[in-house]
Amino acid sequence: MSETEVNPTISKSTGLPRKRFYRARAHSNPLSDSHFPVPISPSHVDYSFHYPQLFPSSGQADSSKRIQFADVGCGFGGLLISLSTLFPETLMIGMELRDKVTEYVKERISSLRVANPGQYQNVSVVRTNSMKYIPNYFGKGQLSKMFFLFPDPHFKEKNHRRRVISPFLLDEYAYVLEVGGIIYTITDVEELGDWMKSCLENHPMFEALTRKELVADPVVELLSSATEEGQKVARNGGQTFQAVFRRIVPSDQPS
Amino acid sequence: MDSEPKKDVEVAPALIAVHPDQCSVAVAVGQHLRVFDLAAGDAASLTDDSDAVAFHTDNIRAICFGAKGKLFVSAGDDKTVKVWSTQSWRCITTVSSEKRVSAVAISNDGNFVCFADKFGLVWIVDLDPPSRDKKPSPLLSHYCSIITSLEFSPDGRFILSADRDFKIRVTNLPNKPLNGAHQIQSFCLGHSEFVSCLAFVQGQECPEGLLLSGSGDSTVRLWNVDSGALFDTCEVALKAGLLEDNGKAEEHGHAVTDICTVLDGLLVAVAIQSLQGIILLSCNVSEKTLSVTKVVSVVGEAFVPTCLGSSPSTGKLWMVTGVSSLPGCSYPALARVRVISDIDIEQEPVVLGDDNIPGGEKLLETLQGTASVDDNAFLAAAEAVKTAMCHLLIKKQYPSENRESRKKCRNDRKLKG
């Protein structure tokens, strides 16, 4: 009969995947070794798998079109869903470490594709450890936006190196971002907010957006409203701390 | 990770380095650093003004000559990096690392030493002005991957770092590297197993040099460091007839352990696990291709080299095999040195006998610790190195059910403890 009977993880009323079947451990240790496939290089990323309607035949992909937005630690994918219709011409991907959460986002996207023909074709998700494999997915200057929304705080000093924003990881993010590309971060943990901001301020390849630029950017308001975590914080009336920076050319250019 | 037999991991392969003008040859095995002065025809006597009892107190993991032969550096599991003057063989600087050291490199101008620790962090030390103790500054990081090799590009523009996650990172060396090297030039991606070694070939057509890398995937690859583009892949084990065409009889049995350019890069010597000898590749710098020229076998004894060295202008390749310590072996630090001479495009290379080796018996006594060693010990040594390398560099893929039960076991243990 109908698919929903076969698949109890899909809600009958909404046709969307039910979150409770995709619950997972709250935190994963990003330092432990991976058990998922990793593309050998950005040219090995299978665009026809992620965006089948836009890349119908595998192998001979339209090389001009590349992924431009990355939502790192995308969780249940709320931001991607909002961005998908706001930037229908842009390819975007969520990167998520937890297996079940990734499966949930996959289901969510395919349900939306079925329910809204022609839409949500530009969005996908991949299970990976972004802290290790960003360069396997994106080439130099490929991305125009990167998102780090409500990342895990890792409070203990000795666990700071597990944080997704760190001075060294910013080197890699600067590499995959085009000059002028923007990195968006937000958290409800003040200490983490200070940390992310100071990492970005101290990095020679990033500069803060001005207040005016923040107001003009339609994406900024999504940071606190579009994701599941953001909505939870808002429901509880929590404060948020954001840092939005632009990739710039460093002044100490090697000669 | 924690359930691994510790002994295997702690076995360290013997290392060899040759002075660029072949003034001296150094061998490291276990914690022992041995240097033979070829010009003087005698063992060099190393001195260290610090009151340390031994130069190194644990396995040495990396050695190299640098700065056109003026400096030498040694480092390893004892978390110290020692920089030596090759004039006096005096230790001019000792650097303490927080973690064990896996790779080292000296900048071409001799101003900087870089080393990688076992967390994947690369540190830089300014040698100017010289002083006995130096504090390192963090330079860059591979996120929690073991860095297997560090190399400065010949033109000094880049520092290259290779890791067990199949990756080679090319980073611009800034004017003030003590503030970190943030600008990544490229990633050279293509290997499908750990990258074990890096080397540069230079030619008149490309003074900036082409990069060579060897890997656990049994290939040697040629790269453009500026763009990270792959020029050529040479399936060395397959091409040399060590593998059947249909692939892997013995998994990881033919990992490339070391590569070394000979004759100013016209030829490249490749050491492979399980191969008693080396493979010679020729690198066509203008066509940007690699091809197998010949296999040079070492006959008459079980000799699988763990490390290669050469001074660029001579047609000689120095090879060492051995390990730090083998359980149940009467030699605490086993090393055997062999030399291949007359490596040339036209000539037939010759594996020199012990009586023809430069430096003669005295050199062998110095570098091996003894003039003659029991042959059988080396087969065991080669096996031990192979196992240790696999444990260190190959990521274990547990089937998922298996993984769950492992987790459970660990939790059980925790509860009881």
Ligand SMILES: C[S@@+](CC[C@H](N)C(=O)[O-])C[C@H]1O[C@@H](n2cnc3c(N)ncnc32)[C@H](O)[C@@H]1O
């Ligand atoms: C607190 S959640 C926030 C999710 C989402 N951005 C939101 O705002 O709702 C953080 C997410 O990051 C994921 N994560 C943590 N470390 C990661 C890593 N190294 N690579 C990919 N995802 C990671 C976690 O699994 C988790 O789903």
